[in-house]
Amino acid sequence: MKRKAQGNSNRIQKKKSKQRMKGSLARHLTVQLGQQQQIQNSSRFQNLLDSDSETELFPSTSPLDFDSDANITDEKDFILSQDFFCTPDYITPDPPAVPSTLDCNNEETIQCPKSPEKLKTVRSKRQRLDGISETSFSFSISAPQEASELSMYTSANNDIKTAKTYESGKIHSYVSQSAVALRCRVMPPPCIKNPYLQDASILDIDPFDNHRSKCAGLYPAVIGGDGLSRYRSDFHEIEKIGDGNFSRVFKVLKRIDGCMYAVKHSTRQLHKDTERRKALMEIQALAALGSHENIVGYYSSWFENEKLYIQMELCDHSLSINKFSNLFTEADVLEAMHQIAKALQFIHEQGIAHLDVKPDNIYVKNGVYKLGDFGCATRLDRSLPIEEGDARYMPQEILNENYDCLDKVDIFSMGITIYELVRGSSLPESGTQLLNLREGKLPLMPGHSMQFQNLLKVMMDPDPTRRPSARELLENPIFERARKDTKNK
Ligand SMILES: Nc1ncnc2c1ncn2[C@@H]1O[C@H](COP(=O)(O)OP(=O)(O)OP(=O)(O)O)[C@@H](O)[C@H]1O
């Protein structure tokens, strides 16, 4: 094996090479972080680089001699950092518009902490490992965590370990902001049981129990706004597409795969652990359900600035009554009803009720209807808290706190939703008209078949047990007839 070159003649070469390495690292950072983040972080990294340049990066070996053991170690570290930062630039869209902030709340413009006075920084691998509590980074990473996150984890750890200094015999460990940011992103939240999953044996196993005490709660601090924004670094925001009561939804481009998604985030910060757990129920329900053509696709979720972000399939629009009220014929609504009934059958068979079926929560993508917004989803067996959705779409029994037939609540909500779509104007907030509807007293709908009107009536029967199940609904011959009519036209 080729060993390191010796002697003074290598000094100049070594210095040049060091500069090359430094330049190369800076270039990688420039490429990877994009201009905006570069502005914010370059000073931090530059500081690191500058401080490194005052000490021996490769104290006893030539930097050009990568065959030496020590250099192999350093080279490995360098490659790891490189691996992390190497997001292909060619698919990276324009950086977000505001250069000095990564978040509109300006929560991420955190000053880099002052480095402690450095007498000597040692970068040998052995010493970097010394004194760092491995347990403090030993949170288990769950299987689905992305491989890229693992490499970031490694990178962040290296960064943290590197930032250890020695002064007057005392060891000072400080953690750079960039390292904190990276660590924040890769530290998994504590493993919490998904209460929507049917398999009880899974619920009994908590492989991360050991770590509970070390990371109680959902990391209110580390998932805060003091680091890089995952939203900003992974996505390019295109436009706002929805405004719910508690959340905002944006159309985004995912930088790494070049595809469009919808990202929904809570409008206010979830400071309390209970609030965060409650918010998590939406994604737990989506994740437990798995994919179905008529349910909005779920990709990923994370906490950032104490807000929950959910990456979902992007749909074209919702059936929100104001915009599309004129478009619905009986055949149209029957098609929508048939598809949403399939979604309901799917979720009810998994023991879950949606509890917020309404036009705003039915999305359309390429003519396919999809049920979304699982923020009120609960278990049919009432083992989870029940928080009903929009009161206008709720049957009387829910308002009376009778939760015996939660699947039939969804059937009522779908019935009144379809009625609203056919009528083409919003339901009243309250009053006799709404009370009548809750009692199944529908006004006649001229121009619509009696079969259709009777179906709506039975879906909105005040007695939940008389309402059809989603499966029974799907077997209704009206859908077959509507399809034939559409074909013959
Ligand atoms: N995946 C998506 N694709 C396209 N638009 C979406 C998507 N998700 C949500 N929207 C739009 O954003 C709006 C608000 O989203 P969502 O209903 O999930 O928020 P919310 O705060 O839970 O709403 P609310 O509590 O008012 O029902 C939807 O009505 C819809 O118009």
Ligand SMILES: [Mg+2]
């Ligand atoms: Mg909604």
